[in-house]
Amino acid sequence: MNDHAVPTSDWRLAVDIGGTFTDVVLLDASSGDVVVDKTLTTPSNPLDGVRTGVGQLLARAGLRPADVTAPIVHATTLITNALIEGKTGRAGLVTTQGFGDTLLIRDEHRYDMYDLQIEFPAPPVPRDRTVEIAERTTAAGEVVLPPSQEAMQAVADELRALEVESVGICLLNSYVDATNERTLAEYLERELGVPVCISADVSPQIREYPRMVTTACNAATMPVIGPYLDELQKWLSGEGFGGSVLMMLSNGGVVSADDAARVPIRLVESGPAAGALAGKWFAERLDMDRLLCFDMGGTTAKACLIDGGEPELTNVFEVARAYRFKKGSGFPVSVPSVDLVEIGAGGGSLAWVDQFGLLKVGPESAGAEPGPASYGRGGTVPAVTDSDVVLGLLDPAAFLGGDMPLDGAAATAAAAKVGESLDLDPVSVAAGIHEIVNQNMAAAARMHAVEQGVDLRGVSMIAFGGAGPVHACGVAELLESDRVIFPVNASVLSAFGTLVSPVRIDLARSMPRRLDAIDPAERTALLDDLRNEGRRVLAAAGSSADAARFRYGLDCRYAGQGNEVTVWVGEGDDWPVTDAEVLAAFEDEYKRIFGLAIPDVAVEIVTWRLAVSADAEQVTPEPVPTGSGAEPVAHRPMVFGRGMEAVEAPVYKRDQLGGGATFAGPCVVEERETTAVIRPGWNVEVGADGSLIATRSTAS
Numbered sequence: 001m002n003d004h005a006v007p008t009s010d011w012r013l014a015v016d017i018g019g020t021f022t023d024v025v026l027l028d029a030s031s032g033d034v035v036v037d038k039t040l041t042t043p044s045n046p047l048d049g050v051r052t053g054v055g056q057l058l059a060r061a062g063l064r065p066a067d068v069t070a071p072i073v074h075a076t077t078l079i080t081n082a083l084i085e086g087k088t089g090r091a092g093l094v095t096t097q098g099f100g101d102t103l104l105i106r107d108e109h110r111y112d113m114y115d116l117q118i119e120f121p122a123p124p125v126p127r128d129r130t131v132e133i134a135e136r137t138t139a140a141g142e143v144v145l146p147p148s149q150e151a152m153q154a155v156a157d158e159l160r161a162l163e164v165e166s167v168g169i170c171l172l173n174s175y176v177d178a179t180n181e182r183t184l185a186e187y188l189e190r191e192l193g194v195p196v197c198i199s200a201d202v203s204p205q206i207r208e209y210p211r212m213v214t215t216a217c218n219a220a221t222m223p224v225i226g227p228y229l230d231e232l233q234k235w236l237s238g239e240g241f242g243g244s245v246l247m248m249l250s251n252g253g254v255v256s257a258d259d260a261a262r263v264p265i266r267l268v269e270s271g272p273a274a275g276a277l278a279g280k281w282f283a284e285r286l287d288m289d290r291l292l293c294f295d296m297g298g299t300t301a302k303a304c305l306i307d308g309g310e311p312e313l314t315n316v317f318e319v320a321r322a323y324r325f326k327k328g329s330g331f332p333v334s335v336p337s338v339d340l341v342e343i344g345a346g347g348g349s350l351a352w353v354d355q356f357g358l359l360k361v362g363p364e365s366a367g368a369e370p371g372p373a374s375y376g377r378g379g380t381v382p383a384v385t386d387s388d389v390v391l392g393l394l395d396p397a398a399f400l401g402g403d404m405p406l407d408g409a410a411a412t413a414a415a416a417k418v419g420e421s422l423d424l425d426p427v428s429v430a431a432g433i434h435e436i437v438n439q440n441m442a443a444a445a446r447m448h449a450v451e452q453g454v455d456l457r458g459v460s461m462i463a464f465g466g467a468g469p470v471h472a473c474g475v476a477e478l479l480e481s482d483r484v485i486f487p488v489n490a491s492v493l494s495a496f497g498t499l500v501s502p503v504r505i506d507l508a509r510s511m512p513r514r515l516d517a518i519d520p521a522e523r524t525a526l527l528d529d530l531r532n533e534g535r536r537v538l539a540a541a542g543s544s545a546d547a548a549r550f551r552y553g554l555d556c557r558y559a560g561q562g563n564e565v566t567v568w569v570g571e572g573d574d575w576p577v578t579d580a581e582v583l584a585a586f587e588d589e590y591k592r593i594f595g596l597a598i599p600d601v602a603v604e605i606v607t608w609r610l611a612v613s614a615d616a617e618q619v620t621p622e623p624v625p626t627g628s629g630a631e632p633v634a635h636r637p638m639v640f641g642r643g644m645e646a647v648e649a650p651v652y653k654r655d656q657l658g659g660g661a662t663f664a665g666p667c668v669v670e671e672r673e674t675t676a677v678i679r680p681g682w683n684v685e686v687g688a689d690g691s692l693i694a695t696r697s698t699a700s
Contacts, residue, residue: 526608623689
């Protein structure tokens with residue numbers, strides 16, 4: 001890369017904080033040049049890792065902070081980790097008198113009806129910090145009892161005595177009329193001087209428990225993200241960066257830091273959503289309608305299907321499950337999110353032997369502190385990264401380009417320690433760890449696909465994350481996929497995804513009405529409120545209000561049913577469809593899911609949805625130079641499976657491979673931040689953009 005500071009440059013900075021590594025990316029939107037770096041995450045103070053990574057990145061690119069004038073885009077796992085680990089702020093919750101036990105009662109659903117010791121995660125706000133107030137709004141939206149001055153003062157006094165750092169307010173039927181919530185919020189903000197959120201802003205939707213738990217999770221994470229974002233923006237300003245901060249949401253859009261701090265629960269799947277948006281970007285470039293995104297980092301692995309060129313969205317995302325694969329064992333937060341499966345299977349996932357003498361891997365992770373045994377930071381239990389070192393798939397001296405060399409002897413010693421109880425040598429243990437983690441990831445992706453009625457066989461895969469390219473071919477074989485794409489800078493692709501993501505916000509409000517009894521004026525008033533909020537969010541993120549695109553959705557059901565089906569009915573500045581078109585769209589979606597429609601039964605609309613977005617700026621990286629062939633830089637012994645002998649396999653350097661070059665596995669392709677492992681039976685061609693396109697031969 002030549003002169004990075006030429007006047008025509010338009011440098012964009014992205015940051016993605018993961019459980020093990022913090023990824024940073026610089027993109028010149030005018031030329032397509034990309035500079036990347038990784039550094040260990042610092043869980044005790046995440047900003048330390050950001051400072052280190054950004055400083056290293058600017059030095060590598062030869063840039064000053066003032067050269068970055070565009071908004072800095074940020075994805076993070078801070079919210080997810082805080083809820084999973086219970087390391088949230090000291091939040092209080094205010095609810096209508098008589099409803100203080102809602103978070104404990106939940107929805108009375110038992111995710112395992114035969115488990116006598118069934119467990120649920122502790123509520124994000126405990127019962128002793130839940131305060132009730134006398135007030136009442138009817139289901140029709142009539143305020144029959146406003147909160148009195150004395151009642152509000154009593155609530156403020158109680159919360160002050162509890163030393164709360166934030167407050168969530170969720171009053172009965174406030175999704176219809178939020179007058180009482182707003183009155184109480186203004187009073188408590190004035191009296192307590194702490195952040196206050198209300199359910200009418202966080203999740204103005206029907207059903208008491210999901211609305212309350214979403215509000216409580218939001219209140220509990222406000223003290224986590226707010227101070228971090230304040231400190232981050234002060235540091236960026238002090239260093240001389242010219243851009244504001246945009247935060248990646250779970251739905252695959254970005255908003256201003258201030259909007260994210262007010263509703264941090266929208267960030268719960270921030271990092272994985274960025275990876276899905278990067279997958280969408282590649283699907284468009286590769287002209288592929290379907291693509292499975294496989295993102296394996298240091299702590300978790302994620303899988304998301306791009307279908308029809310778009311990632312699927314879900315309106316309820318469950319976080320902090322007591323049991324990872326048991327739906328209903330976590331918090332069902334009502335936030336739009338990219339629909340994906342996440343599993344505790346990353347480079348730091350630890351191996352252990354269960355009570356039956358069977359080798360297991362994860363979900364516990366070594367994280368960044370102390371990290372896998374090979375990091376040399378005090379870890380003694382073998383992790384997935386250690387197994388890849390023992391198998392020869394990773395070169396200890398080349399990890400992070402040699403800036404963070406690994407300790408191969410420590411990895412072997414850790415594997416040997418587990419092998420003692422299994423009567424296995426270190427290589428056999430490492431091969432078992434590698435195979436088990438591949439099986440775990442393939443099983444999770446397959447289960448998620450089955451729940452959606454999707455067959456993954458034959459679907460091409462794109463592999464990214466620090467550990468994704470190491471394991472992608474093995475997972476693809478288990479999923480019966482015959483093509484894997486390894487993009488350039490795969491290790492930091494989620495951070496790159498934030499730079500090609502649109503400004504977007506998904507809004508929803510419940511207003512139950514039968515389709516044949518909708519008042520057009522009432523519908524227009526509701527949608528005007530949502531459109532105005534969408535324009536405000538886009539303007540706060542630096543996008544022109546005139547650029548706003550509106551897409552309309554409805555949660556519908558047959559009258560008398562208890563669950564809804566979401567249908568998207570069109571785009572435009574005004575309501576785009578007739579009632580007959582809504583009915584036809586609902587019946588088509590209902591038939592797709594259930595195989596039939598129910599004639600002569602009225603349809604009811606429960607929740608109205610609006611997706612507000614502005615198109616992302618187009619980025620076109622420069623093609624790599626064309627190369628005639630691929631020459632290995634070295635050979636080393638590698639083991640590609642349990643029970644297989646080591647083979648002297650070639651090692652290629654990614655930056656030495658020209659477009660059009662071809663070679664065959666078994667081999668590895670190394671770049672500074674990751675290694676692509678090409679298993680036996682796979683052939684590789686280098687694409688025009690430098691991507692490795694691996695195809696499995698039919699003979700294998």
